[in-house]
Amino acid sequence: MLPSLEDAEDALQDVFVRLWPRADTMDTSSDVEALTTVALRRRAIDLNRRRNVVPIEEPASVEQGSDDRDALQEAEWLMEQLLTPLQRDIIRLKEFEDRPYSEVAAMLGMQEAAVRMQLSRARKKLSLEWKKRKN
Numbered sequence: 001m002l003p004s005l006e007d008a009e010d011a012l013q014d015v016f017v018r019l020w021p022r023a024d025t026m027d028t029s030s031d032v033e034a035l036t037t038v039a040l041r042r043r044a045i046d047l048n049r050r051r052n053v054v055p056i057e058e059p060a061s062v063e064q065g066s067d068d069r070d071a072l073q074e075a076e077w078l079m080e081q082l083l084t085p086l087q088r089d090i091i092r093l094k095e096f097e098d099r100p101y102s103e104v105a106a107m108l109g110m111q112e113a114a115v116r117m118q119l120s121r122a123r124k125k126l127s128l129e130w131k132k133r134k135n
Protein backbone atom coordinates (compact mmCIF):
# COMPACT_ATOMS: atom_id res chain seq x y z
CA MET A 1 0.00 0.00 0.00
CA LEU A 2 3.00 2.32 0.44
CA PRO A 3 5.52 3.22 -2.28
CA SER A 4 8.67 2.10 -0.48
CA LEU A 5 9.84 -0.40 2.09
CA GLU A 6 11.12 2.42 4.31
CA ASP A 7 7.69 4.05 4.35
CA ALA A 8 6.08 0.73 5.24
CA GLU A 9 8.57 0.14 8.06
CA ASP A 10 7.99 3.66 9.41
CA ALA A 11 4.22 3.17 9.30
CA LEU A 12 4.51 -0.17 11.11
CA GLN A 13 6.70 1.37 13.79
CA ASP A 14 4.19 4.22 14.27
CA VAL A 15 1.38 1.71 14.68
CA PHE A 16 3.34 -0.35 17.22
CA VAL A 17 4.14 2.78 19.25
CA ARG A 18 0.46 3.76 19.27
CA LEU A 19 -0.74 0.28 20.20
CA TRP A 20 1.88 -0.46 22.88
CA PRO A 21 -0.14 1.16 25.72
CA ARG A 22 -2.99 -1.26 24.89
CA ALA A 23 -0.81 -4.38 24.95
CA ASP A 24 -2.05 -5.51 28.38
CA THR A 25 -5.71 -5.30 27.37
CA MET A 26 -5.47 -7.61 24.35
CA ASP A 27 -6.35 -11.20 25.20
CA THR A 28 -5.29 -13.21 22.17
CA SER A 29 -2.82 -13.01 19.35
CA SER A 30 -5.72 -12.78 16.91
CA ASP A 31 -6.86 -9.57 18.68
CA VAL A 32 -3.37 -8.13 18.32
CA GLU A 33 -3.11 -9.15 14.68
CA ALA A 34 -6.53 -7.77 13.77
CA LEU A 35 -6.00 -4.44 15.51
CA THR A 36 -2.50 -4.05 14.08
CA THR A 37 -3.71 -4.84 10.56
CA VAL A 38 -6.54 -2.32 10.72
CA ALA A 39 -4.35 0.36 12.30
CA LEU A 40 -1.58 -0.19 9.75
CA ARG A 41 -4.01 -0.03 6.84
CA ARG A 42 -5.45 3.25 8.15
CA ARG A 43 -1.96 4.68 8.67
CA ALA A 44 -1.00 3.79 5.09
CA ILE A 45 -4.15 5.45 3.78
CA ASP A 46 -3.40 8.59 5.80
CA LEU A 47 0.17 8.72 4.49
CA ASN A 48 -0.97 8.26 0.89
CA ARG A 49 -3.60 10.98 1.28
CA ARG A 50 -0.99 13.40 2.56
CA ARG A 51 1.16 12.79 -0.49
CA ASN A 52 -1.72 13.70 -2.82
CA VAL A 53 -2.60 16.96 -1.08
CA VAL A 54 -1.32 20.33 -2.20
CA PRO A 55 0.46 21.78 0.84
CA ILE A 56 -0.97 24.97 2.23
CA GLU A 57 1.73 27.41 3.20
CA GLU A 58 1.47 30.05 5.85
CA PRO A 59 1.35 33.49 4.25
CA ALA A 60 4.41 34.73 6.17
CA SER A 61 6.51 31.83 4.84
CA VAL A 62 5.79 32.56 1.16
CA GLU A 63 8.17 34.86 -0.66
CA GLN A 64 6.33 37.82 -2.04
CA GLY A 65 7.02 37.40 -5.76
CA SER A 66 4.12 38.18 -8.08
CA ASP A 67 3.56 34.49 -8.92
CA ASP A 68 3.61 33.58 -5.23
CA ARG A 69 1.17 36.36 -4.37
CA ASP A 70 -1.18 35.24 -7.14
CA ALA A 71 -1.03 31.63 -5.97
CA LEU A 72 -1.57 32.67 -2.36
CA GLN A 73 -4.53 34.86 -3.28
CA GLU A 74 -6.01 32.02 -5.32
CA ALA A 75 -5.52 29.57 -2.42
CA GLU A 76 -7.19 31.99 0.00
CA TRP A 77 -10.06 32.53 -2.42
CA LEU A 78 -10.48 28.76 -2.81
CA MET A 79 -10.56 28.30 0.95
CA GLU A 80 -13.19 31.01 1.27
CA GLN A 81 -15.36 29.66 -1.56
CA LEU A 82 -15.07 25.89 -1.06
CA LEU A 83 -14.80 25.32 2.66
CA THR A 84 -17.29 25.63 5.46
CA PRO A 85 -16.42 28.06 8.26
CA LEU A 86 -15.61 25.06 10.49
CA GLN A 87 -13.22 23.61 7.91
CA ARG A 88 -11.51 26.98 7.46
CA ASP A 89 -11.06 27.27 11.24
CA ILE A 90 -9.62 23.76 11.44
CA ILE A 91 -7.18 24.40 8.57
CA ARG A 92 -6.01 27.64 10.11
CA LEU A 93 -5.51 26.11 13.56
CA LYS A 94 -3.90 22.89 12.35
CA GLU A 95 -1.94 23.97 9.30
CA PHE A 96 -1.06 27.60 9.94
CA GLU A 97 -0.77 27.58 13.73
CA ASP A 98 0.46 23.96 13.90
CA ARG A 99 -1.71 23.08 16.88
CA PRO A 100 -2.16 19.42 17.85
CA TYR A 101 -5.43 17.67 17.06
CA SER A 102 -6.33 17.46 20.75
CA GLU A 103 -6.03 21.22 21.16
CA VAL A 104 -8.01 21.97 17.99
CA ALA A 105 -10.73 19.56 19.13
CA ALA A 106 -10.91 21.17 22.58
CA MET A 107 -11.04 24.68 21.12
CA LEU A 108 -13.89 23.78 18.77
CA GLY A 109 -15.75 21.49 21.17
CA MET A 110 -15.29 18.46 18.92
CA GLN A 111 -13.77 15.01 19.15
CA GLU A 112 -10.34 14.49 17.62
CA ALA A 113 -11.72 12.02 15.08
CA ALA A 114 -14.21 14.63 13.86
CA VAL A 115 -11.42 17.20 13.50
CA ARG A 116 -9.34 14.73 11.47
CA MET A 117 -12.34 13.92 9.27
CA GLN A 118 -13.14 17.61 8.61
CA LEU A 119 -9.47 18.37 7.91
CA SER A 120 -9.26 15.45 5.48
CA ARG A 121 -12.40 16.59 3.67
CA ALA A 122 -11.15 20.16 3.47
CA ARG A 123 -7.77 19.12 2.11
CA LYS A 124 -9.43 16.87 -0.45
CA LYS A 125 -11.75 19.65 -1.65
CA LEU A 126 -8.86 22.07 -1.99
CA SER A 127 -6.62 19.54 -3.68
CA LEU A 128 -9.23 18.52 -6.26
CA GLU A 129 -10.07 22.12 -7.11
CA TRP A 130 -6.39 23.11 -7.26
CA LYS A 131 -5.67 20.24 -9.65
CA LYS A 132 -8.62 21.24 -11.86
CA ARG A 133 -7.34 24.78 -12.10
CA LYS A 134 -3.75 23.75 -12.85
CA ASN A 135 -4.73 21.36 -15.68
